[in-house]
Amino acid sequence: MGVPASAAALLSASWFKPLVFCATLLPLARLVVLAKLDRLGANPIEFVTHSTGTWTLVWLLATLALTPLARLTGMAQWLRLRRLLGLMAFFYASLHLLTYLWWDQFFDWREIWRDVGKRPFITAGMTAYALMLPLAATSTDAMMRCLGRQWRRLHRLVYVVAAAGCLHYLWLVKKDATQPLLYSALLALLLAARLLPPRRRG
Amino acid sequence: MGHDIPPSEITPPDVFRNRRRFLLAGAATLAGLATSAQARLAARPSSYSTTEPLTPYREVTTYNNFYEFGTGKEDPAARAHTLITRPWTVSVEGLVHKPRIWDVEALLRFPLEERIYRLRCVEGWSMVIPWIGFPLARLIREAEPMGSARYVEFISLHDPRQMPGQRLPLLDWPYREGLRLDEALHPLTLLAVGLYGELLPNQNGAPIRLVVPWKYGFKSAKSIVRIRLQEHQPVTTWMRAAPDEYGFYSNVNPAVDHPRWSQARERRIGEFHKRPTLPFNGYGEQVAHLYAGMDLRKFF
Numbered sequence: 001m002g003v004p005a006s007a008a009a010l011l012s013a014s015w016f017k018p019l020v021f022c023a024t025l026l027p028l029a030r031l032v033v034l035a036k037l038d039r040l041g042a043n044p045i046e047f048v049t050h051s052t053g054t055w056t057l058v059w060l061l062a063t064l065a066l067t068p069l070a071r072l073t074g075m076a077q078w079l080r081l082r083r084l085l086g087l088m089a090f091f092y093a094s095l096h097l098l099t100y101l102w103w104d105q106f107f108d109w110r111e112i113w114r115d116v117g118k119r120p121f122i123t124a125g126m127t128a129y130a131l132m133l134p135l136a137a138t139s140t141d142a143m144m145r146c147l148g149r150q151w152r153r154l155h156r157l158v159y160v161v162a163a164a165g166c167l168h169y170l171w172l173v174k175k176d177a178t179q180p181l182l183y184s185a186l187l188a189l190l191l192a193a194r195l196l197p198p199r200r201r202g
Numbered sequence: 203m204g205h206d207i208p209p210s211e212i213t214p215p216d217v218f219r220n221r222r223r224f225l226l227a228g229a230a231t232l233a234g235l236a237t238s239a240q241a242r243l244a245a246r247p248s249s250y251s252t253t254e255p256l257t258p259y260r261e262v263t264t265y266n267n268f269y270e271f272g273t274g275k276e277d278p279a280a281r282a283h284t285l286i287t288r289p290w291t292v293s294v295e296g297l298v299h300k301p302r303i304w305d306v307e308a309l310l311r312f313p314l315e316e317r318i319y320r321l322r323c324v325e326g327w328s329m330v331i332p333w334i335g336f337p338l339a340r341l342i343r344e345a346e347p348m349g350s351a352r353y354v355e356f357i358s359l360h361d362p363r364q365m366p367g368q369r370l371p372l373l374d375w376p377y378r379e380g381l382r383l384d385e386a387l388h389p390l391t392l393l394a395v396g397l398y399g400e401l402l403p404n405q406n407g408a409p410i411r412l413v414v415p416w417k418y419g420f421k422s423a424k425s426i427v428r429i430r431l432q433e434h435q436p437v438t439t440w441m442r443a444a445p446d447e448y449g450f451y452s453n454v455n456p457a458v459d460h461p462r463w464s465q466a467r468e469r470r471i472g473e474f475h476k477r478p479t480l481p482f483n484g485y486g487e488q489v490a491h492l493y494a495g496m497d498l499r500k501f502f
Contacts, residue, residue: 041276042265042471043327106475111464119462171462174325175443176273176372 011077020081024088027055028095045103052096057169057183059089060162061190068193083139086158090136093129121171128164131157162187243314243396245334250390251318252484257329259398261471266405267323268424269373270358270365277367278405285364285425287409296355296431298345306409310395312336317392317413322454322483324418328468333413334396339387347383347431354386355379355436356412357428373439379412379423380436380450382492390415390488393426416485418452449502453493454483458502 010016031051034040040047063085070078105112115122135155138144144151166187169180268278271285290306314334322328342354360376362368368375385391392413395402402408407424414421420440430436440448447461456466456479467476482489493501 042261043275043469045469045474046327103474104476115464118459119464121462175269 007073008075008077011075011080017080017084021084021088024059024085027051027092045099049096049099049104052092052099053169056089056092056096057162057165059085059092060158060165061183061186063089064158064162064187064190068190068196071193071196087136087139090132093132097125097129121168124164124171125168128161128168131161131164135161159191242399243310243334243401245314245316245396245399248315248317250488251316251332252320252330254318254320254330256318256332257471262329262331262397263403263405265471267325267419268367268405268407270367270375270377270425271405272367273372279403281366282404282408284366285359285404285408287404287425290409290427292410292426293428294341294345294431295428297348297351297433298342298431299348300344300346302345304341306395309336309341309393309410312340314395316399317394319390319392319413319415320483321413321415321419321422322468322479324420324448324452324460324465326463326465326468328470328479328483330470332398333392333394334399335392335394335413337389338391338393338412339389341393341429342383342386342431345431350433351431352383353432353435354381354383355428355430355432356381356423356426357430358423359425359427374442376427377423377439378436379421379438381414381421382435383431384492385414385489388489388492390485416453416482416489418454420448421452451493451498451501453489453498453502454479455481455498455502457481458499 031040031048034047035044063082066078066082066085070076101107101112105115116126117123135157138147138151138154147154166180166184169183170177173180264279265275266278267275268282271278271281288306291303292306292309293301293303295301314336316332316334318330318332320328321331356379358377358379359365360368362375381391392415394407394411394413395409397403397406402411407422407426410426411424412422412426421438435450438448438450440452441450454465459465465479468479469476480486
């Protein structure tokens with residue numbers, strides 16, 4: 001593998017996607033290492049919940065950053081990462097949900113159901129996850145071909161997912177909303193970037 | 203209570219008490235000798251103490267809500283070294299016949315007790331902490347409250363140079379808390395100056411803080427500089443910040459949820475499974491009578 005001559009070459013390199021894939025697994029690896037070293041703090045379950053939740057938002061926003069990046073740089077190769085980052089967001093969201101279902105509620109379905117109906121931040125989180133399911137399920141090439149034009153329409157749901165994710169975070173915090181507002185502002189920026197006209201080639 | 207704890211985690215009470223007696227004896231000896239900030243405090247054991255296993259020192263001193271030093275749980279332990287706890291005075295004032303400004307060193311000469319209390323945070327976690335202190339009633343009685351005094355307000359230090367979290371208008375500084383006078387005079391209500399046999403670490407509210415074990419943790423104001431007796435119910439910091447979420451009483455109550463989350467269960471720090479939260483944090487026998495006839499859903 002040679003040194004890429006340009007950013008475009010880097011993005012197109014065969015090893016680039018596997019590299020990004022490995023990078024997206026680092027936050028999970030960190031949790032495993034910290035757990036082994038007993039370094040997750042006084043409330044490890046809360047730590048894991050917050051960490052997996054935060055990384056879900058990061059990968060979601062990273063996914064949504066690719067289209068503006070492609071436009072800004074004129075390099076369509078960015079879009080190669082869309083499915084990977086989107087699926088990683090789904091993966092971390094699944095870990096986040098599992099942490100809640102298992103270590104917070106211990107699969108007490110009655111209590112969980114009540115929580116979903118009663119707590120706005122859980123309603124928002126569950127909505128976001130439920131809307132991610134069809135997106136993950138239709139992420140294969142075969143499904144893309146099969147759904148054709150409908151696929152693009154369906155996958156616009158990702159905007160709703162990200163917005164619900166930000167609300168979920170915003171409604172959860174006790175007082176200091178700095179972090180959730182930061183994520184919300186970033187999301188707003190990424191959505192606004194889509195309204196700009198695409199950069200002309202050449 | 204306690205049915206979730208594996209037997210291996212429970213120290214037999216006699217072993218525990220012996221260990222404590224040994225430690226306290228050592229503490230008494232050392233108190234006379236040591237001059238460092240971490241001098242051992244001599245304290246008598248108390249019948250109000252629980253025999254539940256203690257939350258380890260590391261967790262008690264690294265997992266704190268003390269927004270004056272940041273909103274992260276680890277922030278106070280990392281940043282509270284900027285707090286200067288000597289000299290320190292506590293003013294007892296308001297509707298009292300004998301107002302007085304106490305030097306904290308004088309308060310340390312009060313007969314101290316070790317009180318092992320459960321602490322339940324409004325966020326849904328709990329600890330068991332061996333506090334050292336004296337009943338708040340002792341200090342209030344010294345001041346001779348007037349007949350018109352019905353409430354006590356607690357005001358924490360306001361100094362953004364020492365408390366970097368106060369540079370942000372996150373809460374309406376200084377931190378204010380309050381109790382009804384009968385709550386303040388209740389024998390369980392403690393002014394703590396230490397924990398685990400030593401002076402309070404800064405992140406736990408040094409040099410002197412309130413401990414009201416049957417109320418959510420935020421009622422137990424830290425780094426107190428003024429104790430004010432008054433006729434009207436004080437408006438506390440959290441009431442001002444979110445009146446629909448934090449009431450004046452804030453008694454631990456599994457039947458009244460926080461508007462955004464359930465209070466039915468709690469995670470004891472160090473335990474995997476959650477345990478049911480007890481009314482008045484398990485101190486109902488001692489304090490429930492204070493609220494006889496009150497609708498605790500209304501006065502949350």
